[in-house]
Amino acid sequence: MASDIIKDLLVSLAAILFFPGGLFLLLCGLLYEWIDRKLLAQLQNRIGPRWFQPLADVIKLLAKEEVVPEEVDARLFIGLPIVALAGGLTAALYVPFAGLAPSHSFNGDLIVTIYLLSLLSLCLGLAGSNTLDRFSLVGATRTLTQLFSYEAPFLLALLGPAFAAGSWQIQEIATYTETRWLLLSQPLGFLVAVIGLMGKLELPPLDAPEAETEIVAGALTEYSGRGLAIFRLSKGVTLILGLTLIAAFYLGGVSNPAFFFLKTIALLLIIVGLKALFARLRIDQSVGLWWRYGTLLVLIQWLGMFLWGGVMT
Amino acid sequence: MKPTKNRHPDRLAGLKTWARINSPWVLHFNSGSCNGCDIEILATLTPRYDLERFGIKLQGSPRHADVLLCTGAVTRQARSRLLRIYSQMHEPKFVVAIGSCALSGGVFQGCYNVLGGIEKVIPVDAYVPGCPPRPEAIIDGVVKLLSSLKAPQGGDGTAAHASEMVEKLVVEHEHR
Numbered sequence: 001m002a003s004d005i006i007k008d009l010l011v012s013l014a015a016i017l018f019f020p021g022g023l024f025l026l027l028c029g030l031l032y033e034w035i036d037r038k039l040l041a042q043l044q045n046r047i048g049p050r051w052f053q054p055l056a057d058v059i060k061l062l063a064k065e066e067v068v069p070e071e072v073d074a075r076l077f078i079g080l081p082i083v084a085l086a087g088g089l090t091a092a093l094y095v096p097f098a099g100l101a102p103s104h105s106f107n108g109d110l111i112v113t114i115y116l117l118s119l120l121s122l123c124l125g126l127a128g129s130n131t132l133d134r135f136s137l138v139g140a141t142r143t144l145t146q147l148f149s150y151e152a153p154f155l156l157a158l159l160g161p162a163f164a165a166g167s168w169q170i171q172e173i174a175t176y177t178e179t180r181w182l183l184l185s186q187p188l189g190f191l192v193a194v195i196g197l198m199g200k201l202e203l204p205p206l207d208a209p210e211a212e213t214e215i216v217a218g219a220l221t222e223y224s225g226r227g228l229a230i231f232r233l234s235k236g237v238t239l240i241l242g243l244t245l246i247a248a249f250y251l252g253g254v255s256n257p258a259f260f261f262l263k264t265i266a267l268l269l270i271i272v273g274l275k276a277l278f279a280r281l282r283i284d285q286s287v288g289l290w291w292r293y294g295t296l297l298v299l300i301q302w303l304g305m306f307l308w309g310g311v312m313t
Numbered sequence: 314m315k316p317t318k319n320r321h322p323d324r325l326a327g328l329k330t331w332a333r334i335n336s337p338w339v340l341h342f343n344s345g346s347c348n349g350c351d352i353e354i355l356a357t358l359t360p361r362y363d364l365e366r367f368g369i370k371l372q373g374s375p376r377h378a379d380v381l382l383c384t385g386a387v388t389r390q391a392r393s394r395l396l397r398i399y400s401q402m403h404e405p406k407f408v409v410a411i412g413s414c415a416l417s418g419g420v421f422q423g424c425y426n427v428l429g430g431i432e433k434v435i436p437v438d439a440y441v442p443g444c445p446p447r448p449e450a451i452i453d454g455v456v457k458l459l460s461s462l463k464a465p466q467g468g469d470g471t472a473a474h475a476s477e478m479v480e481k482l483v484v485e486h487e488h489r
Contacts, residue, residue, distance in 0.1 A: 044360050047366050057336045060335075066403070067376075212372075221374045221376065222376060225403060
């Protein structure tokens, strides 16, 4: 009896620490970052980084000196990257990652997951406003502004499949979409979800919060060493979880590991293409993009869904 | 110190050195150059030469950078900025002086308003001569710097020495 409990505990610990959560998720995040950079390099007619590049970056940053600047709250400065990474790793428990069923599931976990994923932007904003550096402050303001603009359309876009499936539980939605490509019935929602993920990760053209040609490195200007490494890792985790959610909801399910990797990488290819195509938007332009077009497009999508549902019944 | 504290110090140090060699992020600072060398640095960073192959990335913040690429003969006005940028970078950090002016003052040697070379202000780890040096020469300089890290006590020894030297210089500068 007692040994069974210990065995269960060990199994779930291994699931959280090594596979599919924890270490495996972090390594997958690095792998996807490499694919992202390599594809972008190929589109720009370059050779691009070697396969271990993101790993070398992270190890180098971890081995680098870390200095807590003057006049900052040291506990927040050290704690915020950890909270960001913890948010991403916790969200991984509810997501059907690598073709496996989510290790935890309850009714309404979709909302919890979306909130956990937005911890990254919140931590970036707080980290930036924690320092006195003017570039960090401007970057933090823009990060939070962008958070408030993309979050609503992104949430609405992910709720479309939830309405279609009639459930707010990720596992049930994923089972429902297993046989249906919602991309075909909800193309506008898919579009908004993909661009919402790009806004969340501050990828070009929505990278005004970390525009290196005007505000140095945005909210992370003062970060170096360990803090920067952890923020990079949590961006990788958020990227892969966002890709998983969109692929599971819109691209006909990810219960097969091979399909999981194929579909998420195809999605990444779309994102990299958009990155390479567009120049950076000003912060007011990206806010306008979300509130004027993003939200409106999703609402049109919803209207269509309800009208179609009314006609069918 | 306990012997069990760190059982594989060599392996860990080797991993760190490997990561440093494979991921040098650079910061570019013009300390009063004529912009010739700066244009060459920018050309080096373009897709034609594609330094991301070696993991070299241009960073905006001194906090993120490992290698400071310096050009120019260091005008008196640029001295304090150069010092500040250098002290804002985190250990381990390296400096590459690019172009004849950065090495010796070049044609401006002996002018009343220049100090005549990066090494008069901060410790330099690699020198790239030329007026201006071609992108190939800059890549060669950075690669030579990185291969010097592989030598025993290459990186950390010089870095510790350098930070001592800079502290002295900053104190001296504030006394002026």
